[in-house]
Amino acid sequence: MTVPEFVCFRFTDAERRIFRKRVRPQPSVWAAQNIVVQDGPFAGSRLRMDVTPYMPGIIDTLYQPGVEEVGVCASPQISKSELLFASLFYSMEFFPGPKLVAMPDEDTLTRAVEKKLLPRIRGSATLRRLFYRYAKGAFELTDGSPVYLASSQSPAQRASVTVMHEFLDEIDLYRQLAGQGAPITEFEERTISYGHKRKILKISKPMGDETSAIWIFVTIDCDELRRWQVPCSACGTVQIMHEDHVVVLEHCKDPREIKRRKLGRYKCPHCGYLWTDHARNQAVARGEWIADEPVLRPRAVGFHLPALVSPFVSLSEFAADKLTAENSDDDRVKRDYANGRCAKPFKAIALDTKEETVLSRRAMWLPAKTVPVEAVALTCGIDVQMDSFWFSVLAWGREMQSWLVDYGQLRTWEDVMGLVHGTRYPVLGRDGSTLGIWRAGIDSGGNKTKHEILTRTEEVYSWCRARGDGRLFPIKGRSRDYHVNVSWTTIDKLPHSGRPIPGGLQLYLLDVNSLKRLLYKRLRQDAKQPMLLHGQTGEDYARHLAAERLVKDRAGNYVWEQLSDTNHLLDATMIAHACADDSWTPSLSYLLEQEHEETTKPRETPRPDADDRGSILAAAASRASAILANR
Structure with missing residues (x-):
């Protein structure tokens, strides 16, 4: 049988469609x-x-x-x-x-x-x-x-x-x-x-510091890192938008007003032209991806996209967050701005506060147990030990600057209640004016007591229930970082359903790592919200605050290293900071806004002095707590 040299096949139209190579569109x-x-x-x-x-x-x-x-x-x-x-x-x-x-x-x-x-x-x-x-x-x-x-x-x-x-x-x-x-x-x-x-x-x-997985990948592991480069509408210069060139009109310092009046602009570093949101969006629409160091046939490519190039984020929102971060010593605020707006890791620094550094923050013009005239509220932190209580009292200004007013050691619960509810400190330069403690937090650690009948935790809960009076609150530190400095939970619950009892005791949980960093940064000379000490602050207080330091471990993580067991006043001062933190509900900043509204309303009575301010803040706090209880 002879086999032909060529064999011809004829495909149907349907077969041709199946065998035809599919074209992939872009x-x-x-x-x-x-x-x-x-x-x-x-x-x-x-x-x-x-x-x-x-x-x-x-x-x-x-x-x-x-x-x-x-x-x-x-x-x-x-x-x-x-x-x-x-x-x-x-x-x-x-x-x-x-x-x-x-x-x-x-x-x-x-x-x-x-x-x-x-x-x-x-x-x-x-x-x-x-x-x-x-x-x-x-x-x-x-x-x-x-x-x-x-x-x-x-x-x-x-x-x-x-x-x-x-x-x-x-x-x-x-x-x-x-x-x-x-x-x-x-x-x-x-x-x-x-x-x-x-x-x-x-x-x-990106989350956190330079150990961010996505940041390491795009900057180190990738062959190329590409950034969105845009041309200026005025001079045509192609550039990478940078957060340093975000400015605010009229030198406004109020983040809320910046957002409300749309005062944020982007200033071209080449010609000085101020971009509005519309001009920014036009520039972004004409942009292109350009690699920092181009590679022929890259295998891995990284892209960096900050909020500056997003049409969904206004320049005023960006500028307001930038101003807030620049005026804060809170690492959490700075980190959120770096991670969320700039899409960059937050570069943390080691903190090592020595005794001489602490003592250098003394304000010699401020006597002990005296409140500066700029202060609007006092907070108190109490660290509980087996046989005593260490306390620290801070005065707070409207811009969250603070002053150490008093510190020391107490022996009995009656002494604690006398400090929290009965002590009033004179206001410097105002004869007869005094200010009492507005909010106090007490550590509810589980140390045993001398009589070993109740633990310190049970004692703290019992005293706060009986005589807290909306001023003294139990505190507990978190074992790991949390997304806010202060959060709370109701520990009094119904036995069967487990639901919180309305008006029950609230336990406040603290991100100790973040609050200690905030405290140490406020003791620095370049602090935006500085903490000063009264003129008679002694070496004993400095020794307590210098008992710990923040260092980088072998894995590159920042951890607290305890140098001494004598750190009770450090914990007490940290708790006093927590009582004024913006994440405490209701916060001091919120209550000051309420007080401002009360005092600016047309009324026949004069503006309250320091004696009355505490009652106004307490009334505002009561209203806010009632709202939270009804939610």
């Missing part, structure tokens, strides 16, 4: 045509790339040949979620194969899937065609590809799967638990089998 173009926004101001419309002109460059870079990893270090309100979902949906359409979406915890994952991911799939005809079914932990596409859903806190969800494309959201919130491995590393290991075909997208706001 990812940003496909996303704009097929994704329908489900929430926010543009809900119901197609994904608008003109609103966030920096987004197309990131999506297109991720799917360029040779690029395996992309990291985005960005502020909130920059459309990070839309960026992640658009990248995922493009992968679902054009790259058959297993995929993985990871979130910081189970609650965040469930909320993101049910409130964002699935509604976007159902809202688009193209995406509905791709979707087959959803089950807990994954959903399946019509081509058979699985999309795994994982929480960084679950080792089981990080193991036993191999994926081609990964989408990791808010990686700085991936906590490494003891004995359970490093979540980011384990997620990356899931893609090893796919070699050069893998794609990994990491998106996050």
Whole structure:
């Protein structure tokens, strides 16, 4: 049998469509045509790339040949979620194969899937065609590809799967638990089998200091770091927008007024032209991604996106937050501004307060147990020991400057109650005017007492219930950092339901690490909200405050090192700071605003002096507490 040299096949039109190589459109173009926004101001419309002109460059870079990893270090309100979902949906359409979406915890994952991911799939005809079914932990596409859903806190969800494309959201919130491995590393290991075909997208706001995972990735691990550079509307100079060039009109120093009157501007460093929000948005629309040090065929690319380039954040909001951070000694305020607005890590510093440094803060013009005329309220912190109580009394000004008025050691509970409820300090330069303690916090540590019948915790709770009178509150330090300096919980609860009893005793929880840092920074010469000591402050007080220092350990983390066991006045002063902190509800700042409103109303009576101010603050605090109790 003779075999012909050539064999001809004729394909049908349907077969030709199947075998024809599929053309992949540019990812940003496909996303704009097929994704329908489900929430926010543009809900119901197609994904608008003109609103966030920096987004197309990131999506297109991720799917360029040779690029395996992309990291985005960005502020909130920059459309990070839309960026992640658009990248995922493009992968679902054009790259058959297993995929993985990871979130910081189970609650965040469930909320993101049910409130964002699935509604976007159902809202688009193209995406509905791709979707087959959803089950807990994954959903399946019509081509058979699985999309795994994982929480960084679950080792089981990080193991036993191999994926081609990964989408990791808010990686700085991936906590490494003891004995359970490093979540980011384990997620990356899931893609090893796919070699050069893998794609990994990491998106996050930087959290904390230079150890931020996303900051390390985009600045060190990536081959390129790209920034959004924009041209000035006046001189045309292309530049990277920097927070140092954000200015305020009329030299306004009130953050609320800056926001209300829209006084924030961006000053071009080349021509001095002041950009409004409209001018900023026009400049951002004409911007482009430019690498600091371009690399030929990069494998990993990082992007930096501060809030300055976001159309959703006004320059006035940015300027107000900048001013607040500059005028505060609170590391938490400065960190939130650096992380949230500038998309940069907060550079913490070691704090080592020596005895001579503490004593140098003495104001020789201020006698002991005397209140400066600028003071508006007194707070007291009490540290409880087995056989005594150490206390510190601070006076506070309207700008949160403070003065040490009194300190010492008490022996009995009656002495404590006499200090909190019965002691009034004279006001310097005002004959006959006195000021009593407005708010006091007492440590509820569990030390034993001499009689060993009740613990100190039980004693503190009992005395605060019986004679706190809205002035003395139990305090407890947190074992780890928290997102606010002061929070509270009601410890008196109903026996069966466990619900808080209305009007029950409230326990205030302190972020000790943050409050000590704040105290030490206020003792520095360059403090924005300085703390001064009365002229007779002795070496005993300085010795207590110099008993600890903040140092960097081998892992690069800042930790408190205790140099001496004699640190009771340090704890007492820290508690007195907490009583005036803005996170205490109601805060001193809020009550001062209420007092200002009361005293500026038209009335026949004169403005209250120091004797009456305490009653006005107490009345305002009572009204605020009643509102909280009714919520």
